[in-house]
Amino acid sequence: MVIGAATFELEITDGVTLKDKRQVVRSLLDRLRHQLRVAAAEVDDLNSRQFATIAVVTVSNKDAVVHRTLAYANTLVTSEPRVQVMDFRTEIL
Numbered sequence: 001m002v003i004g005a006a007t008f009e010l011e012i013t014d015g016v017t018l019k020d021k022r023q024v025v026r027s028l029l030d031r032l033r034h035q036l037r038v039a040a041a042e043v044d045d046l047n048s049r050q051f052a053t054i055a056v057v058t059v060s061n062k063d064a065v066v067h068r069t070l071a072y073a074n075t076l077v078t079s080e081p082r083v084q085v086m087d088f089r090t091e092i093l
Contacts, residue, residue, distance in 0.1 A: 001059060001060075001061060002059070002060055002061065002062065002063050002065075002066045002092065002093070003057065003058075003059050003066070003092070003093040004057070004058050004059075004060075004066035004067070004069065004070050004090065004091070004092050004093075005055060005056070005057045005090065005091045005093070006055065006056045006057075006070045006073055006074065006088065006089065006090045006091075007043075007053065007054070007055050007056075007087075007088070007089045007090075008053065008054050008055075008056070008074075008077050008085055008087070008088055009045075009051070009052075009053050009085070009086045009087040009088075010025075010051065010052045010053070010054065010077070010083045010084065010085060010086065011050055011051055011083065011084045011086055012024055012025070012049070012050055012051065012052060012082065012083055013081075013082055013083065013084060014082045016049070017049060018047070018049055020049075021048075021049050021050070021052065024052075024080075024082045024083065025042050025052050025054065028054070028076075028077065028080055028083065029041065029042065029054065031076060032056055032073055032076060032077075035072075035076065036056075036058070036069055036072060036073055036076070037058075038056050038057060038058045038069065038073065039056070039057045039058070040054060040055070040056045040057075040073075041054065041055055042054050043055045051086075052083075054077075056070065056073045058070065063092070066092060067092070070090050074088055
């Protein structure tokens, strides 16, 4: 079994209020969950209006599937116009 985890540190460009930020993050997390069938959650910077840290985790029996899923997650996050990716880290267990 192969476990892959990715962490994204994001700057929310439309983050005027916490409500605005949470709407952007919730939309992004929902897209990740539904399109990729991964576990995704906001894990840090919960009370910051401009920044968010989200984590994505996937499990498979093949290493290539995990790498492909995390690469597609990166593509989805970077394609969101309301966020800028400041840091992206992956870990394969």
